[in-house]
Amino acid sequence: MLSRMNAVCRRSFSQLCRGPSVTAEVSKGRGIHLSCRRRTVMPAWVIGKYGGNEVLRFSDNVLFPIIHYPNEVIIKVHAASVNPIDVNMRSGYGAKSLNMSRDPLHIKTAGSEFPLILGRDVSGTVMECGLNVKYFKPGDQVWAAVPPWKQGTFAEFVVASVNEVSLKPKSLSHTEAASLPYVTLTAWAALVNSCGLSKEKCPGKRVLIIGSSGGVGTAAVQLLKAWGAHVTAVCSGNAFNLMKDLGADDIIDYTVESLQEQLKTRDQFDTILDNIGGSSEELALQYLKPWSGATFVTLVTPFLYNNDQLGIADGMMRTGVTLASKVMKHYYKGIHYRWGFFTPSGPSLDVIGELVDAGKIRPTIEHVFPLSDVPQAFQKLEAGHARGKSVIQVVDPKK
Incomplete structure (x- = not known):
């Protein structure tokens, strides 16, 4: 059996290994480990x-x-x-x-x-x-x-x-x-995994995207529009045409007037995706529909920073306290507070690929x-x- 696998491995890797021979070692649960005698x-x-x-x-x-x-x-x-x-x-x-x-x-x-x-x-x-x-x-x-x-x-x-x-x-x-792949899966993780949005749930939903002109922002705009949501994009003026081209229903130029003043003239939102962090979180309390299942999700979290600065144990503890306090603070105002993290997923890319081939995401x-x-x-x-x-x-x- 081993000689048969060795033969298969030699044949499969003959074009890749720059050496005359390849050996195969079988390790339980790990498949075949291949190594070239010559580097x-x-x-x-x-x-x-x-x-x-x-x-x-x-x-x-x-x-x-x-x-x-x-x-x-x-x-x-x-x-x-x-x-x-x-x-x-x-x-x-x-x-x-x-x-x-x-x-x-x-x-x-x-x-x-x-x-x-x-x-x-x-x-x-x-x-x-x-x-x-x-x-x-x-x-x-x-x-x-x-x-x-x-x-x-x-x-x-x-x-x-x-x-x-x-x-x-x-x-x-x-x-x-x-x-x-990376930006669409990050947007997917925030909107689908954290906020529970889907093709069936998006129609009629009002979504605000803060920082919409970057990679994740442009992916999020297209994914939401492909699923029928109403999208309000926040960006600078020189990205206005890009947002319009991607299908955003409403575009806010934060360089013209404060974001807070401009949001006062809009209806409240079901979901806010924040790609910027900082003071943007306060928008969740003011411009999301309270007690309606509305969700604020941010991609800017202190998780890795805390671990870098404090070490794994203390960093995890600090992160847990921070997240719990924010979740409870927003929950008492009728808002769901979430963090979004990139998640690798071939099956999610399968769905995204279908949207790409249908012309919904480019x-x-x-x-x-x-x-x-x-x-x-x-x-x-x-x-x-x-x-x-x-x-x-x-x-x-x-x-």
């Missing part, structure tokens, strides 16, 4: 420490990813994209929490989480599949959002679990598809960078006021 490497952008843009380093000697579990696939990356989480992770944000979930074998071997590959979005081609993978096969065109505790997508190849992967929408190129891309210009893409994102996504093109679509 197998690939190009990628990595960081060897936390800091500013100067810590980004291109290397063509990064270890090739390996399937460790039977439900994993190796994806050849055609395109990726840059998200605020990448900039934050480069600076060390969330490191203490994320290291608890990272591959212990990698940390034990390297002595730390470094070298760390950033990048969460991927659109590409399945190259290899674990033994338990049934839904995908080599050659499938897929997209996914890889969670932040795993090695990322600013590389030639990446490993992902099948529950994180979905077939790429046929109507999109890889460059277009790479702009959507990518909003501001700039496309080659793989060589990853630092420039980070600089652009850090400059702020993005009007869509910055995509990293790993494979030239003309070739």
Whole structure:
């Protein structure tokens, strides 16, 4: 039996391993672990420490990813994209929490989480599949959002679990598809998982989106409009046309007059999605419909920050106290208060992909960078006021 699996593994990885032989080791519950006797490497952008843009380093000697579990696939990356989480992770944000979930074998071997590959979005081609993978096969065109505790997508190849992967929408190129998974899944987590919205519940609902012109905001506007909600978008004036083009029913330019004064002239909302944080939370008490099941959800939470500053135990305690106090405070005013967190989900991407192919959701891309210009893409994102996504093109679509 082992010799048969060895033969299969050698045949499957012959084009990927830069060495004359491949060995397979079977570990109960972990599928097949494949390793090349000669080191197998690939190009990628990595960081060897936390800091500013100067810590980004291109290397063509990064270890090739390996399937460790039977439900994993190796994806050849055609395109990726840059998200605020990448900039934050480069600076060390969330490191203490994320290291608890990272591959212990990698940390034990390297002595730390470094070298760390950033990048969460991927659109590409399945190259290899674990033994338990049934839904995908080599050659499938897929997209996914890889969670932040795993090695990322600013590389030639990446490993992902099948529950994180979905077939790429046929109507999109890889460059277009790479702009959507992380932001649409973040919007999905906030609106569906936290607020309980759905295709059936959205018609007739009034939803306010604070910070609507960024990646998550543009995804949320389109998802809600696809499901029939009335959407009010808050943005600066130079994003007005973008919001109108995406289907927002009402647009508030916060640079013209205070947001509070402008909201006084609107009807109350069933849901508020806050992408900005800070004083925005006070809007929940004033402009949501009390005692009607109305929900305020924010994507700006102190969870990772508390753990970074106080350590895991004290940080979790501080976070729990903060969340409980806010939930109770708003509950006594007839408002549901929620935090939203990105959640990787291939099944959710299946639904989002159907909406994409139906023309209900489309990518909003501001700039496309080659793989060589990853630092420039980070600089652009850090400059702020993005009007869509910055995509990293790993494979030239003309070739």
